[in-house]
Amino acid sequence: MATIIIDARELRTSSGRYVERLVHYLQQLESEHEFKILLKLEDMAGWSPSNSRFTAVAAPHKEFTFDEQNGFLQQLNKIRTEAGDVLAHFAFPQQPVLYHGKTVTTIHDLTTLRFANPDKQPVVFKLKQLIYAQVIKKAVKKAQAVIAISNYTRDDLISYSHIDPAKVTVTLEAADRIDSPATPLADLQNKKFIMYVGRPTPHKNLPKLIEAYTLLRQQHPDLLLVLAGKKDANYERIASAAPNGVHFTGFVSEGELRWLYENTSAYVFPSLSEGFGLPGLEAMMHGAPVVSSDATCLPEIYGGAAHYFDPTNAQDMADAINEVLTDKNLRQGLIERGHKQAAKYSWKRMAEQTLEVYNKALKN
Numbered sequence: 227m228a229t230i231i232i233d234a235r236e237l238r239t240s241s242g243r244y245v246e247r248l249v250h251y252l253q254q255l256e257s258e259h260e261f262k263i264l265l266k267l268e269d270m271a272g273w274s275p276s277n278s279r280f281t282a283v284a285a286p287h288k289e290f291t292f293d294e295q296n297g298f299l300q301q302l303n304k305i306r307t308e309a310g311d312v313l314a315h316f317a318f319p320q321q322p323v324l325y326h327g328k329t330v331t332t333i334h335d336l337t338t339l340r341f342a343n344p345d346k347q348p349v350v351f352k353l354k355q356l357i358y359a360q361v362i363k364k365a366v367k368k369a370q371a372v373i374a375i376s377n378y379t380r381d382d383l384i385s386y387s388h389i390d391p392a393k394v395t396v397t398l399e400a401a402d403r404i405d406s407p408a409t410p411l412a413d414l415q416n417k418k419f420i421m422y423v424g425r426p427t428p429h430k431n432l433p434k435l436i437e438a439y440t441l442l443r444q445q446h447p448d449l450l451l452v453l454a455g456k457k458d459a460n461y462e463r464i465a466s467a468a469p470n471g472v473h474f475t476g477f478v479s480e481g482e483l484r485w486l487y488e489n490t491s492a493y494v495f496p497s498l499s500e501g502f503g504l505p506g507l508e509a510m511m512h513g514a515p516v517v518s519s520d521a522t523c524l525p526e527i528y529g530g531a532a533h534y535f536d537p538t539n540a541q542d543m544a545d546a547i548n549e550v551l552t553d554k555n556l557r558q559g560l561i562e563r564g565h566k567q568a569a570k571y572s573w574k575r576m577a578e579q580t581l582e583v584y585n586k587a588l589k590n
Contacts, residue, residue: 227258228588229309231302233316234263235285237273240425241334243504244375244399245317251577253277259584262305289320290354298322313370313588315580319362330587331365332373333383335501335522341429344460363387370587373397373580378523379501397579398527400571401507408488409481414473419450420517420547421490423483424505426453426460431496431519431537436468438496438543443471445548454478454486487512492550492557495519496537503527507571510564515557517547531567533560 234249236242249263253276264285265273273282283305287298299322306312306327314321315330339359343351366372366387372394374380380394420439426432432453439451454475455461465474478486487493493509495518503524506516510531518524519537533556535546550557 227260228311228313229260229262229305230584231262231264231305231312231314233285233314233318233321234269235266235287235289236318237265237269241318244332244334247400247402247573248317248577248580249280251574252581253280254574255577255581257581260309262309264301289318290358294320295322295324299325302327311588313584315584316365319358319365321361321365323361323364326368328587328590329365329369330371330373330583331369332375333362333366333379333501334375335379335499336362336382336386337429337499337501340499341427343427344463366393369393370590371395371583373583375399375502376523376526378526382522395579395583397576397583398571399502399504399507399576400573401504401511401568402573403511404480404484404487404508406479406481406484408485409479410485410489411475411478411482414450414452414486414489417450418446418448418491419452419473419489420492420494420551421452421454421486421514422494422496422505423454423478423486425455426458426464428460429497429499431498432464433467434537434540434543435494435496436464436472437540438547439472440469441540441544442547446551449491449551452486452490454483484512487514490514492517492547494543494547495524495532496543497521497524498537500524506532507568511568513561513565515550515560516564517543517550529563529567531560531563 234245237246261280262283264283267284267286270284287294302325313328317332366389374383374394374396377396380396384391451472456477487509493514493516495506497519499522506518506528509516516532518528518532518534520534521537533546533550536542
């Protein structure tokens with residue numbers, strides 16, 4: 227029996243869905259290990275284990291800070307000293323570089339290294355990118371095992387870091403059906419719209435989507451473009467230059483998101499870089515035809531269940547969306563294949579595969 231530490235400090239973030247689902251399903255599996263789930267202070271009250279072998283532990287150490295490299299390191303070493311046989315799973319690359327116990331690190335993608343964020347101070351962000359690059363390289367080289375969330379991410383990481391391919395295991399994510407009742411957005415009822423949900427950071431390519439939408443309106447003058455997601459400086463900047471017809475919802479509830487998926491004419495995913503592409507899979511699960519960028523991992527994850535375009539070409543994007551809007555057979559085929567494609571993925575299987583990685587890493 228060993229103690230497995232899972233760094234779940236990102237549990238309640240948008241990208242934290244991975245570690246939240248991992249911990250949820252690990253609790254349903256047979257295992258002799260004890261698990262310590264490390265959480266931010268504000269998440270301690272909102273998460274409680276359903277399995278007696280799991281314990282919530284406060285980890286008040288902010289990511290990408292000196293305290294993470296010092297205070298978090300001390301906390302991990304203390305657990306390691308007290309528990310003996312310990313494996314730490316860092317669900318994201320950020321971690322104390324001087325921690326020398328057995329580790330597993332999950333790499334979701336290398337997008338942060340390749341795109342700037344205009345919402346951040348440029349010099350500071352560039353410095354953080356340089357530090358982040360070194361953290362990733364050190365983390366994967368010292369780890370007993372590395373997890374990637376798609377084959378694209380695996381190959382990209384191996385090429386970037388030159389680590390032994392045998393160290394890297396792919397565990398695919400999955401989509402969840404929204405259980406909340408569909409809740410209409412009053413100002414979108416009885417309107418025809420296409421949609422995107424998620425962050426507005428540069429690699430998401432929303433200005434190009436808006437450019438494609440402007441072309442599309444020449445044939446569909448009543449069509450709306452709905453951009454759903456919590457408003458921030460990036461969204462505000464995009465909104466300030468957006469033409470009429472672009473609707474910014476701000477944050478939407480689970481029920482509102484379900485209604486959007488179930489009523490959109492197409493879910494459009496214009497991203498330039500992804501590690502998995504979960505939103506498109508969620509849209510498929512709820513019956514939305516998906517029109518997607520053909521970049522990075524997206525063809526791997528969506529297979530034949532999406533209609534693809536070149537994300538750098540607004541006309542190609544507009545043409546692909548138009549084909550889905552006007553070709554009933556294409557649209558219905560995408561919906562049917564989308565249901566089947568989403569059903570191929572399983573969070574429980576991901577947790578089972580991750581437990582296998584833990585067991586192998588403990589033997590190294």
